[in-house]
Amino acid sequence: MTPGTDARSGDFRLSMLLYDTRYRSFTLQFIALVLVALAGWWLVANTVANLKALGKDFSFGFLTVRSGYDINQRLIEYTSDSSHGRAMLVGLLNTLLLAALSCVTATIVGVFAGVLRLSENWLISRLIGFYVEIFRNIPLVLWILLIFAVMTESMPPPNAFRGENATSSMLFFDSVAITNRGVYVPEPLFDRSLGNIDLGVFLVSIDLLAIIAVLSVCFWAWRRLKTQASAVQNATGVRPTTWWKSILIFVVPLVALKLALGFHLGMPELRGFNFAGGTYMRNSFFAMWVALTLYTGAFIAETVRGGILAISRGQSEAAFALGLRPGRTMSLVILPQALRVIIPPMISQYLNITKNTSLALAVGYMDLRATLGGITINQTGRELEGMLLLMLTYLVISLIISMVMNWYNARVRLKER
Amino acid sequence: MDQSPFVRKEMLAPKAAPVSETGAVGWIRQNLFSGPLNILLTVISVAVIFWVVTHTAPWFLNGVWKASSLVECREILNGATGACWAVITERWHQLTFGFYPPELYWRPILAFVLMLVALAPVLYPSVPRGMFWFSLLYPLIGFWLLWGGTLWLPVVVLLGPLVGYVVYRMLRSYSSALGMILGAVAILAFWMWLAGPLSKDLQRIFPLAIREVPSRDFGGFMLSIIIGVTGIALSLPLGIVLALGRKSDMFLIRILSIGFIEFVRGVPLIALLFTASLLLNYFLPPGTNFDIILRVIIMVTLFAAAYMAEVVRGGLAALPRGQYEAADALGLDYWRAQRLVIMPQALKISIPGIVNTFIGLFKDTTLVVFIGLLDPIGLSNSIRANAAWNGIYWELFIFIGLCFFIICFGMSRYSLWLERKLKTDHR
Numbered sequence: 001m002t003p004g005t006d007a008r009s010g011d012f013r014l015s016m017l018l019y020d021t022r023y024r025s026f027t028l029q030f031i032a033l034v035l036v037a038l039a040g041w042w043l044v045a046n047t048v049a050n051l052k053a054l055g056k057d058f059s060f061g062f063l064t065v066r067s068g069y070d071i072n073q074r075l076i077e078y079t080s081d082s083s084h085g086r087a088m089l090v091g092l093l094n095t096l097l098l099a100a101l102s103c104v105t106a107t108i109v110g111v112f113a114g115v116l117r118l119s120e121n122w123l124i125s126r127l128i129g130f131y132v133e134i135f136r137n138i139p140l141v142l143w144i145l146l147i148f149a150v151m152t153e154s155m156p157p158p159n160a161f162r163g164e165n166a167t168s169s170m171l172f173f174d175s176v177a178i179t180n181r182g183v184y185v186p187e188p189l190f191d192r193s194l195g196n197i198d199l200g201v202f203l204v205s206i207d208l209l210a211i212i213a214v215l216s217v218c219f220w221a222w223r224r225l226k227t228q229a230s231a232v233q234n235a236t237g238v239r240p241t242t243w244w245k246s247i248l249i250f251v252v253p254l255v256a257l258k259l260a261l262g263f264h265l266g267m268p269e270l271r272g273f274n275f276a277g278g279t280y281m282r283n284s285f286f287a288m289w290v291a292l293t294l295y296t297g298a299f300i301a302e303t304v305r306g307g308i309l310a311i312s313r314g315q316s317e318a319a320f321a322l323g324l325r326p327g328r329t330m331s332l333v334i335l336p337q338a339l340r341v342i343i344p345p346m347i348s349q350y351l352n353i354t355k356n357t358s359l360a361l362a363v364g365y366m367d368l369r370a371t372l373g374g375i376t377i378n379q380t381g382r383e384l385e386g387m388l389l390l391m392l393t394y395l396v397i398s399l400i401i402s403m404v405m406n407w408y409n410a411r412v413r414l415k416e417r
Numbered sequence: 418m419d420q421s422p423f424v425r426k427e428m429l430a431p432k433a434a435p436v437s438e439t440g441a442v443g444w445i446r447q448n449l450f451s452g453p454l455n456i457l458l459t460v461i462s463v464a465v466i467f468w469v470v471t472h473t474a475p476w477f478l479n480g481v482w483k484a485s486s487l488v489e490c491r492e493i494l495n496g497a498t499g500a501c502w503a504v505i506t507e508r509w510h511q512l513t514f515g516f517y518p519p520e521l522y523w524r525p526i527l528a529f530v531l532m533l534v535a536l537a538p539v540l541y542p543s544v545p546r547g548m549f550w551f552s553l554l555y556p557l558i559g560f561w562l563l564w565g566g567t568l569w570l571p572v573v574v575l576l577g578p579l580v581g582y583v584v585y586r587m588l589r590s591y592s593s594a595l596g597m598i599l600g601a602v603a604i605l606a607f608w609m610w611l612a613g614p615l616s617k618d619l620q621r622i623f624p625l626a627i628r629e630v631p632s633r634d635f636g637g638f639m640l641s642i643i644i645g646v647t648g649i650a651l652s653l654p655l656g657i658v659l660a661l662g663r664k665s666d667m668f669l670i671r672i673l674s675i676g677f678i679e680f681v682r683g684v685p686l687i688a689l690l691f692t693a694s695l696l697l698n699y700f701l702p703p704g705t706n707f708d709i710i711l712r713v714i715i716m717v718t719l720f721a722a723a724y725m726a727e728v729v730r731g732g733l734a735a736l737p738r739g740q741y742e743a744a745d746a747l748g749l750d751y752w753r754a755q756r757l758v759i760m761p762q763a764l765k766i767s768i769p770g771i772v773n774t775f776i777g778l779f780k781d782t783t784l785v786v787f788i789g790l791l792d793p794i795g796l797s798n799s800i801r802a803n804a805a806w807n808g809i810y811w812e813l814f815i816f817i818g819l820c821f822f823i824i825c826f827g828m829s830r831y832s833l834w835l836e837r838k839l840k841t842d843h844r
Contacts, residue, residue, distance in 0.1 A: 046703075050698065053703055123449060124462045146818075149810040153810060377695075391688050
């Protein structure tokens, strides 16, 4: 690997820094370091000079100043008297909400589409192929604008739902209303609510925490049940019947919780000129959600298809030879192996969704970029600080997502020796 | 008299397969109605197709092709459902060229045709190799045709490599590596400080110029293609360098590459574009102001290069270690090993990923609308701002979407063709 090692160490010449492989990498790294340091120094010096010329300083103090603008869609308490920092938090939560919902729905759509594209049914596989190609080859911005236009231009106004001969009707047993102002869906209500915890920054509903806690306990119990069943199977060769226990483990605590909290759905109703009650999703949010779901779903479909195709036919043939039924072949043999192929590209799809939420700009959804990177920057004139903070936030979200998904990936990875 | 039982002497002709198993009927039974689930899926698909076709076909077919405003369209339609394709026939030149002066349309068209000529030797190996020289020259020709101005600028820029070569020749006898480094420095210095004034002087002495077109007049698909093609051409080499940097033995180079790649991949492109339009003035010396299209191209290139680096890294990782070892055993140095052994194989493996990145980059050119450039989507907004076409959505979106689809789908088909062509394993 290192020609010239026979050179005596005594007579070091300057040209050896370039020609001797022992020293060359040091030289190159040193040059790179100097260049990067110079570039960094140049940028910082320019920035300082420019800021000075504009009479600005570099501080994040604007985050505590009164914002003075309203945000029409928010998950936490916010008024125009709140600070810019809080506006940023509202935007961040909106971004995260959109990203999380889109990740879930895009995964569902993608998995279905990916499996159906492999279907033996000629018609459905062509139909899904058409869906995948058309969404993958047209820019996301166009889809967002198109769906937004469908929502605002083609959906009925609320007064079309009124009267004896209404031209439109609500969907799903009068629970969902799609209007040109947005979508109204039922909201969860609690008669005996447990109230909220004030975290100082925002309120957290105890009801939600209770539901999460109960669900986690259910999951824990369910996993224990499975482990025990496997232990029995390993010892005796017969797997005990567990399906009714599994159902009980999930149903009983949830029903008890529902009764305890007095949970029911609040339906949207037509009152006056508009719908009242229920959860109101703005067109901007809905268009973003649908567009991100369908667009990323098409990419996930290709990932899933590729993952399933990557498993060699011999695997399913071997499983059939062992006497496994097709369903069990899929769940025990094909899917665990396909998942290893599917998960790494899935990570980047989730990251893409999170980053693509910033296209909310096209329809005016108030995400992180619209609050911190838009109105706050315009009002305070702090482009530098605002953009740096914006990029840093996105970077942290991305790193967290990829960390979590990499951890999951490491868990399902083939353990090689 | 022969007592043996009857034995058939010749084979019976095979019977035709049952009608239900062959031909159209058999195909339909096998592919559409082979089981309950399949029947259900077929019924659902047919219902979906029927619903979509009955709802959109009249609108498409009933379209109006000649009208000067949306109102006129509606008058012609007289209450019937129908598209107003007239907006495309009236404004297609704007969607294609933006606000480029109409009498100069021949220049972008010529540049586009020459671009196809320049791309031919890159895309198809059967084209004569001599054409590569034209491909290398094309960036300057294309730049001059599109932006116009003095011919002396591209000519002087061409002189740069000549200057570098002269420096290299002078220093070669002393040290060839030093000659190469100083030659490169000389080219850069020549371009940065000498090319501008020199071309101005030459222009004063021998005026040789075509009309200059400012960047703000650029728009439409022309702008998308300029940004997209330049970004594609620059991001692949940069991505390869970054991927090699990430796999390098040198600690500092590796850290810098990883830092750059992860930073760019963690930030949305919009944030980078806003940085280009809002913040670049902070980072550059006071008073510098350079072209917005150039800024966008730089940002899009850096963005795509980070993704490209990851794709190429995947290809490098998929290559068996034996290939690296074999290259070492042959005594090839690092760059020769990369050029002759590693890269041809690694790039072949990563063709699908590379083309996907290209397609993503081309689609991302639509984001420039957010920083005020007039790409097709930005132009669709400005067409709608005109009173004559206020309220027209579908026709414009469908036209723009169709153009993007054709280009991107073409790219993915080309990658499939290339993959098949380069396939060397016999499976």
